[in-house]
Amino acid sequence: MSYGGITNEARTQPFVAEDAIPNAGYVLMPGTADQTAGLNLKVKLNNGSTEPVGFSYTSTKHPVTGVATANVQVGVTALIEGTEVEVPVVASNAKITQWDAIEIAAGGKVDKKDGAGWIVGHALEDKDATTAGYIRIRVCKYYAAS
Numbered sequence: 239m240s241y242g243g244i245t246n247e248a249r250t251q252p253f254v255a256e257d258a259i260p261n262a263g264y265v266l267m268p269g270t271a272d273q274t275a276g277l278n279l280k281v282k283l284n285n286g287s288t289e290p291v292g293f294s295y296t297s298t299k300h301p302v303t304g305v306a307t308a309n310v311q312v313g314v315t316a317l318i319e320g321t322e323v324e325v326p327v328v329a330s331n332a333k334i335t336q337w338d339a340i341e342i343a344a345g346g347k348v349d350k351k352d353g354a355g356w357i358v359g360h361a362l363e364d365k366d367a368t369t370a371g372y373i374r375i376r377v378c379k380y381y382a383a384s
Contacts, residue, residue, distance in 0.1 A: 250295045250315045256282040257298075257346075258306035263325045263372060264294040264346035265358055266314060281314055283346035290342060290356055290379065292316050293323055321377045322362065327370050334365040339382065340375050348373070357382050 256269045267288040269280025284290055295313030299306045315323070327334075328343045332350040338361045339351035351357060359375035 249318060250313045252311045253279050253281045253314045255294075255298050255310060255312040256280050256308055258308045259283065259294045259296075259298045259312055259346070260306045261297050261326065262294050263323060265290050265325065265342050265348065266292050266294060266346060281312070284342050284344075284356075286342050286344040287355065289381075290317060290358055293325065294346075317358065317377055317379045319378055322374060323359070323377060324372045324374050325358070327365060327373050329370040330368055331365065331370065333367040334361050334373060336361055336364055340373070341382070348375075351382060354382060354384050356380075 254269070265284040266281040267284040268291055269282045281291060292314040295315045297306055298308065298310050298312050326347045328347045328349050332352065334340070334350045339357045340348045340359050340361055341351045341355040341357050343349045348358060357378065357380050359377045362374040362376055365373050
């Protein structure tokens with residue numbers, strides 16, 4: 239029975255990752271819908287067009303082999319406005335300058351805003367084109383129409 243109120247005020251919660259997540263910082267989206275409410279909720283790498291639910295706080299790498307695996311628990315950090323995070327950038331990224339809007343790209347990675355899509359934050363540093371790696375952003379989630 240529920241009486242309302244906060245049920246979990248943690249910034250990071252465990253979810254089951256349907257994809258192998260190689261490192262922290264990947265942008266995630268809801269996983270499959272055939273879930274028991276509140277139990278084993280699933281997430282997967284964002285496809286670039288779905289509303290994000292958080293960032294991976296950890297990887298899904300096996301502690302002994304170091305290989306990222308699917309269908310294991312992963313910590314998911316909430317998209318809390320103003321939080322500073324480092325997120326992976328696509329290999330073919332556009333040149334990013336400080337304060338550019340950062341949108342979700344395929345595979346849970348990000349790139350400079352280019353048209354309509356989900357924005358997850360604004361760049362806190364510059365990044366040359368096609369350099370991949372990670373970029374620091376200030377979280378600010380919204381949908382940009384164009």
